[in-house]
Amino acid sequence: MGRLWHSFSDLAAVQRDGELVIDRGEGVHIFDEQGRRYLDATAALWYCNVGYGRAEIAEAAAAQMRRLAAYSTFGDLANRPALELAERVAGLAPMADPMVFLTSGGSDSIDTAAKLARRYWQLVGRPDRTLFVTRERAYHGMHIAGTSLAGIEANAAGYGTFVGDVIKVAWDSAEALREAIGLAGPDRVAAFFCEPVIGAGGVFAPLEGYLREVREICRETGVLFVADEVITGFGRTGDWFASRRFDLDPDLITCAKGITSGYLPMG
Numbered sequence: 260m261g262r263l264w265h266s267f268s269d270l271a272a273v274q275r276d277g278e279l280v281i282d283r284g285e286g287v288h289i290f291d292e293q294g295r296r297y298l299d300a301t302a303a304l305w306y307c308n309v310g311y312g313r314a315e316i317a318e319a320a321a322a323q324m325r326r327l328a329a330y331s332t333f334g335d336l337a338n339r340p341a342l343e344l345a346e347r348v349a350g351l352a353p354m355a356d357p358m359v360f361l362t363s364g365g366s367d368s369i370d371t372a373a374k375l376a377r378r379y380w381q382l383v384g385r386p387d388r389t390l391f392v393t394r395e396r397a398y399h400g401m402h403i404a405g406t407s408l409a410g411i412e413a414n415a416a417g418y419g420t421f422v423g424d425v426i427k428v429a430w431d432s433a434e435a436l437r438e439a440i441g442l443a444g445p446d447r448v449a450a451f452f453c454e455p456v457i458g459a460g461g462v463f464a465p466l467e468g469y470l471r472e473v474r475e476i477c478r479e480t481g482v483l484f485v486a487d488e489v490i491t492g493f494g495r496t497g498d499w500f501a502s503r504r505f506d507l508d509p510d511l512i513t514c515a516k517g518i519t520s521g522y523l524p525m526g
Contacts, residue, residue, distance in 0.1 A: 285312045305458065305490045313520075348518070364525065376511065392426045404422050448482045455488065
């Protein structure tokens, strides 16, 4: 093992046993440096939705980089690809009159959603609504907010408290959500973060009726519903968004991964 610090790994085991170095990809297959072929059933880290080696994507990216590699969208500045992408994503999103905020990836999107939720309540004169509700088994990235929202204990252990005011409920019980909001007080809860299909926590599809019930609970109590579609977005559940498949009508959607199929980082 060289100087690469592998995420989510036993570094001692990697040091002892070595690394599996992936050299190239074609369609749904990847190849290691010895030329062995593998069916990549996880699409790398659930992101290569359109497959590897798509020459047309590489050519489009290269052409844009030659023209304008990147430019800020702060203030009144814009660039044509950002404008066009925002329109395209807004047209696909299962929301009424959505706005699109671009980020560098899924964890960044979760942090942004958490900030937007709290800021919203402050702006409408309800600054006491600061609590977030998350679920056991939940994975919402590894930035500050996502670590605080972690429903996988190992992902949060050892860091102390980054974002306080987080309540954790059972992943499969709508009644647990209702009770938690009731105990905390609906006027204190800002948002409920929910993966339509739990990903890193074990790949658990929602129980029949669960998503419909938790969405209705959020409507009844005024709690913002944040659909974390970093994994499920862009076709993974058979629709552009799982929120459409399950008729969620969320207040906020986070996405990443499949939006670029990993060819570039974006959320």
